Amino acid sequence: MATIRVPSALRLLTANQADVEVDAPTVRAALAALDQKHPGIAKKVLDGDAVKPFIRIYVGPDDIEALQGLDTPVTTRDEIAIIPALAGGR
């Protein structure tokens, strides 16, 4: 199973679970599986069929933009990291 690394900023949606294992062949399918387990999180990451512009997704060390986007294949050993722009700090 691939592991999705959920950033702390989004963990309110995963009951504070940092790592969620999913069985999926692509990043798109992995996010769908994540949303099935934790409804609502896909809306935070995706805008329709695209990744929201202020969010980056990495498979291992690579930005999926430099791979095949949401169709990037994932294997059972891959870590998918969601990295959002943050705004807090005041």
Place this chain on the structure above:
Amino acid sequence: MKATVVGAGGLGGPLALALGAAGVELVVVDPDLVEVSNLHRQIQFTAGDVGAAKATTLAARVVAAGGRAKGYKLRWVTEDADDLSADSDLIVEGSDDPATKFAVADWAVARSKPYVIAAALRFGGNILVGAPGTACYRCLFEEPAAADTCAAAGVLGPVVGAIGGAAAAFALAIARNGARGNLGTLYAFDDLRSSPDPRIVRFSPRADCTACAQRKAS
């Protein structure tokens, strides 16, 4: 060496105190007043500061510690940026406003100044270290969007101190030697309760980045 610190709150406090103590002359910009609810994380302020302007109060703390600083109670916007920051050698951003982060980064790219953008939320934070000629904040995150803020999602008090301190270290590295190895890099601290180690994200310039295109055109 002179720097602008945008934001005088949880991140701006440690940033300004550290940079000021290191001998960097500061311009501190923030439109807000100190509130009681700030005190658990904005430890540069005391209960006696409630109701005072954050920018001028923080600047006074820097001066009291032996540094040089001037505070301005206003929001940093592009229209005033040249008046406030043109003579700064670098600009460091620690506000809670996505649009301000993009505005600071875009202005820094346009004016060929190095910059640090910091943010903290819940248990972690991000720090982006940028400079002309490297991939910029907009290359990575493209455009501002409604994002969770500390007021909505919360932040653990010490997290802003840790992220602000780390951002100050990167800013000082820029001030001292240019910090070549850090430029064009995002440091994503996920959960400081479990690990202080950031994920280091090195990214490339985006071909359709409007900020980079404007710099090349000017």
